[in-house]
Amino acid sequence: MSDPAISVRNLVVSYDGRRVLDGINLDVEHGETMVLLGGSGSGKSTLLRQIIGLERPQSGQVVVNGIDLNTSSQKELKKLHRSMGVAFQNAALFDSLSLEDNVALPLRELTRLDESTIRLMAWMKLSVVGLAEFRTLSPQALSGGMKKRAAVARALALDPEILVFDEPSAGLDPIVAAELDELILALKRAFDITVLVVTHEMASAFRIADRLAMLYKGSLITVGTKEELQTSSHPRIRQFLDRVPDPIFEQGNEKILERYVEGGAL
Amino acid sequence: MNLPLLDRAGASTLSHLEYVGDLVIQSGKTIHALGKTFPLIGNRHRWLSAIRQMLAIGVAAIPMVGIMACCAGFILAMQGASELRRFGAMQFVTDLVTIGFTRELGPLLTAIAVSGRSGSAFSAEIGTMMVTEEIDALRTMAIDPIEFVLAPKFFAALVMLPCLTILSNACGILAGGAFMRIANGTPFGMYLTAVTHSMVLRDVITGLVKSLAFATIIVHVGCLEGFKVRGGRCCRPIRNLRGR
Numbered sequence: 384m385s386d387p388a389i390s391v392r393n394l395v396v397s398y399d400g401r402r403v404l405d406g407i408n409l410d411v412e413h414g415e416t417m418v419l420l421g422g423s424g425s426g427k428s429t430l431l432r433q434i435i436g437l438e439r440p441q442s443g444q445v446v447v448n449g450i451d452l453n454t455s456s457q458k459e460l461k462k463l464h465r466s467m468g469v470a471f472q473n474a475a476l477f478d479s480l481s482l483e484d485n486v487a488l489p490l491r492e493l494t495r496l497d498e499s500t501i502r503l504m505a506w507m508k509l510s511v512v513g514l515a516e517f518r519t520l521s522p523q524a525l526s527g528g529m530k531k532r533a534a535v536a537r538a539l540a541l542d543p544e545i546l547v548f549d550e551p552s553a554g555l556d557p558i559v560a561a562e563l564d565e566l567i568l569a570l571k572r573a574f575d576i577t578v579l580v581v582t583h584e585m586a587s588a589f590r591i592a593d594r595l596a597m598l599y600k601g602s603l604i605t606v607g608t609k610e611e612l613q614t615s616s617h618p619r620i621r622q623f624l625d626r627v628p629d630p631i632f633e634q635g636n637e638k639i640l641e642r643y644v645e646g647g648a649l
Numbered sequence: 650m651n652l653p654l655l656d657r658a659g660a661s662t663l664s665h666l667e668y669v670g671d672l673v674i675q676s677g678k679t680i681h682a683l684g685k686t687f688p689l690i691g692n693r694h695r696w697l698s699a700i701r702q703m704l705a706i707g708v709a710a711i712p713m714v715g716i717m718a719c720c721a722g723f724i725l726a727m728q729g730a731s732e733l734r735r736f737g738a739m740q741f742v743t744d745l746v747t748i749g750f751t752r753e754l755g756p757l758l759t760a761i762a763v764s765g766r767s768g769s770a771f772s773a774e775i776g777t778m779m780v781t782e783e784i785d786a787l788r789t790m791a792i793d794p795i796e797f798v799l800a801p802k803f804f805a806a807l808v809m810l811p812c813l814t815i816l817s818n819a820c821g822i823l824a825g826g827a828f829m830r831i832a833n834g835t836p837f838g839m840y841l842t843a844v845t846h847s848m849v850l851r852d853v854i855t856g857l858v859k860s861l862a863f864a865t866i867i868v869h870v871g872c873l874e875g876f877k878v879r880g881g882r883c884c885r886p887i888r889n890l891r892g893r
Contacts, residue, residue, distance in 0.1 A: 435789055464791035475786035489790040491694065492797075537790075 386449060388413045388545055388577040389434055394443035396429055396601075403429045405601040407443070413544075416571055416578040418588040421598035422623065427581045428549065430598065434579065435469055435547055436460050448544060465493060468538030472550040474530035476522035482509060482533050483518040489540045508536040511573075512566060528559035535566065545577045546570065552584040564590045585624065589613075597623065672869055675795070675876070679803050679869070682796035686804040698801035706767045706802070707809030714762045714813050715820045721758055722746055722821030726828040739833055743843040746825030751852040753859075755818035759810060760863035768871035771802060775875025784876070799872050806864035814860040818853070 389411035396404040404426045411417040421427045432438045433445050436452050445452040450463045476485045486505040490496060496504070509515045512532040522530055531551060538546060548567065552560035564587050571578055571591075582588055588595060589609050596606040599619045605612060612620065621627075686695040729745040775798060778784045787794045822844055829835040 432785075437785055437788060461791040464789050467789065469786065469789040471782045471786055473781055475782040477783060489792070492790070492792050537786075541790075 385413065386446075387411055388415070388448060389417075389579065390444075390446040391430070391434065392444040392446075394430070394433060394440055394445060396426075396433065396438075396441055403601050404433070407598075407601075407603055409596055409603060409606060411577060411579060413577055414571075414575050416567075416580065416591055416593045418592035418595045419579065419581045419598065420583060420585075420588055420595055420623070422583060425598040426601040427583075427598055431547065431549055431579075431581050435467060436463055465541055466543055467545045467547065468535075468541065468543035469547045470531065470534040470538045470549065470551065472553055474522065474534040476530060476533055476537070478521060478523050481519050481521060482514060482525070482536075485522065485533065486537045486540050489537065493541065504540070505536075508539050509533070511539065511570070512536045526559075528555050528563065531555070531563060532566065535570070539570070539574075542574070543576065545579065548578070548580040548582075550582055551580060552582060552587045557586075560584065560587055561590075563587075567591050668873075671877075672873055675799070675873055676865070676869055678793075678795045679799050682793065682800040683804060685796055686800050695796070695801050699804045702802050702805035703809050705770075706763060706805050707813060710762055710766055710809075710813060711816065713766065714759055714817050717758050717762055718750075718755070718817040718820035719824040721754055722750065722824030723828050725749055725754070725821070726825035727832070730828070730832060739829075740843065742825065742829060742833075743840060744847040746822055747844050747847040748849075748852060750818045750821040750825075751848060751856050753856070754821060756810075756814045756856045756859040756863060758821075759813045759817045759860060760867065763806070763810060763813065763863075764867045764871070767806070768867045771868065771871035772874035772878075774798075775872055776878035779875065779878040794876075799868070802872065803865075803868045806868045807861060810860040810864040810867075811857045814856055818856065 387410040389409070391407050391409040394404055394407040395402065407426075407430060409417075409430075419427050419430065429438075433440055433452070434447060436447070436455075440453050447463055448466055450459050452460075452463075455463070476482075477488070480488065483502065483505045486508050487501045490501045490504055494501075506515055506518060509518050512535050514529060514532055514536060517525065517529065522533065525533065535546075535548075551563050551567065555563065567578060567580070568591055570576065578591075580588070580591060592609060594606065594608055595612050597604050597612070597620060604617060604619055605615060607615075613624070615621070622629075684690065685692045686699045688696050726742050726746050729742045730739060733739055733741050733745075775784070778798070784794045784798075787797055826835075826837055826840040826844070829840050830837055
């Protein structure tokens, strides 16, 4: 069996003495779609930043496509980034460039292709996400869903082996979010790439995932298939799936409301 | 012994040392990437970006630098004349304005104008790119943000600040001449002849070298403040103010 595309071992990350990630172990196999679930502040984005090489592990090991991020040189890190496409939560498109130029940017910077080939490739990537006709527009002129699709087109520019999505459905209406899910599934079928998705949208997660991992307060509480997650009796997983608020939060809210009704200040 | 006070002093010292360290590291990386911005031998996209930055930093700043230098030159001549007149040494106003501008005021006024216009613009631009994850996107596309964002600005500032300093010197000295014409009736030609006598090449070069130092400080402090922006949009204005 080949090495996993992404391997995380005993990863610990602390900021200002506070442990954000605590002993994370996770494997993502080649061609697999792994969805990282978790509430706000659970450490999803921190884990994502470690995996995409934006931060070095403080303790533990992160190996992506055979490159150990603890010991990798700048050259190895660049090689890794060339084999990875990332679609950020806010799309992170450059407003000063047209859609076509945004997609062409990595091709212009990292390849020696001539301009006509670059333009053709940018057009093809935009066609894949259904935005070819908008290629001359600035990102400012696009809707949220279109921006996210454009970010996917840019992430695909260098034909990555690993595609990473940070909160792809965040801020989108259900129809556009569902369209984006279908796009992720179509891309996976077409290019047979490893996909890592960070989200807290359950419907989206269950639609696209091969396996899911759930983070809670910096620790992975489960890694498994959709069925395993749905049948889990772990209280945190049940609370997350059933959308149940924390009892402490509920009690706190009741007290605040009681005080308000009695005429006190909030 | 007040330990919290000592703690705070230690933490503040360490934080300032860290800041200086960050500046040095950033400067080193920028100098390493500077070759990519050179015409013909560098990257075409960086060179085009550097030209755009030259227009923003230099050409667009011409009116502000010119007006500031004219006002400062006129006032320097006026204040100098009010004292020198009492000793019958009005001819030294020319020396005062010429030496004052070529050595100190020219580069200083230029630096103040450029840091106000462009230094804070750099931190705002890069800070926004940090918040909108554009800098992270560059890194994940294997593009060095220092080379992509900072190096063209640095090259542009290194070219444009000396140019603006020469403009500032010229405007300040000409404004001094205007004052001498109005207040003393000194013919402009005679004033310019006196200027050429009091102007020393070493002073001019010293001023230009100072402008290069100011360019380095403005670009690196402005950009570092931008790169240090973290979290939401709320902290960006504070960083912009620090960038000034």
